[in-house]
Amino acid sequence: MSMPIAVAAGPAPAGLPSVGAVVAGRRSAPSPEPADATVAENWELVRAAQRGDSAAFGTLYDRHVDSVYRYVLLRLGDRHLAEDVTSETFLRALRRITSISYQGRDVGAWFTTIARNLVLDHVKSSRFRLEVVTDEVAEPGPAEVGDPGPEQQVISRSTNDELLRCVADLGEDQRECIILRFIQGHSVSETAAIMERNEGAVKALQHRAVRRLARLLPHGL
Numbered sequence: 382m383s384m385p386i387a388v389a390a391g392p393a394p395a396g397l398p399s400v401g402a403v404v405a406g407r408r409s410a411p412s413p414e415p416a417d418a419t420v421a422e423n424w425e426l427v428r429a430a431q432r433g434d435s436a437a438f439g440t441l442y443d444r445h446v447d448s449v450y451r452y453v454l455l456r457l458g459d460r461h462l463a464e465d466v467t468s469e470t471f472l473r474a475l476r477r478i479t480s481i482s483y484q485g486r487d488v489g490a491w492f493t494t495i496a497r498n499l500v501l502d503h504v505k506s507s508r509f510r511l512e513v514v515t516d517e518v519a520e521p522g523p524a525e526v527g528d529p530g531p532e533q534q535v536i537s538r539s540t541n542d543e544l545l546r547c548v549a550d551l552g553e554d555q556r557e558c559i560i561l562r563f564i565q566g567h568s569v570s571e572t573a574a575i576m577e578r579n580e581g582a583v584k585a586l587q588h589r590a591v592r593r594l595a596r597l598l599p600h601g602l
Contacts, residue, residue: 420487427488430478438478442471445489448565449496455545455560456500466503470496490571493561497575547597555590562587 423444429437449470454463473495481491548559554576561572562583573583 417487423488424483427478427481430475438475441488445492446471448489449492452493452560452565453496453500455548455564456497456557457503458549462503466496466499469499473499486568486571486574490567490575493565493567494575497557543598544594547594550597551590551593554586555593558583558586559590559594 423441426437426441430441446467450463450467453466453470454460457463457466470492474492477495481488548556551559557576558572561567561575562569567575569580569583569587573580576583578586
């Protein structure tokens with residue numbers, strides 16, 4: 382896929398990763414600098430882009446375009462529309478790059494927030510039937526080390542194709558929570574920020590969504 386954006390031409394969207402949960406604890410307050418090396422590097426690129434370095438923003442685009450595209454595709458179910466929304470996401474991000482600063486989350490959560498707002502604008506302005514696209518789903522990756530929790534067991538016992546079909550049958554809020562947490566891999570705090578809810582509400586929504594998925598998934602997978 383080639384998306385028209387002035388600063389970079391990103392790679393074709395990769396298939397969805399294997400479904401996995403990212404466990405994140407509560408933070409009492411965001412630290413002034415990110416502890417994770419990748420997150421720190423992303424924010425260094427943000428600061429460079431704020432100084433006018435177009436190559437830095439191009440690198441951010443390359444790193445996050447696939448994730449944003451997957452999110453939009455799963456929300457809208459239309460490849461061409463997902464490409465347009467993804468391009469608009471990064472154009473808006475480029476225009477607003479000077480307005481952001483580190484708030485305890487990776488910059489990827491900011492890109493996803495912009496994409497979410499564009500998706501909501503589209504949903505409000507038109508009516509469409511969600512069709513889950515499954516032929517871009519990658520083969521499941523190796524199992525994670527350690528014993529998975531009960532929610533992860535529910536997610537992991539299905540194939541990606543069947544999972545996505547069932548996710549489409551969830552309510553809007555539950556579907557978005559599952560996409561953000563288990564498919565995109567955002568932490569609870571990042572998901573809460575994107576969905577504009579507190580962390581307790583996200584955990585409760587996630588619990589209800591996983592219980593609903595457990596009922597929807599066919600037996601014997």
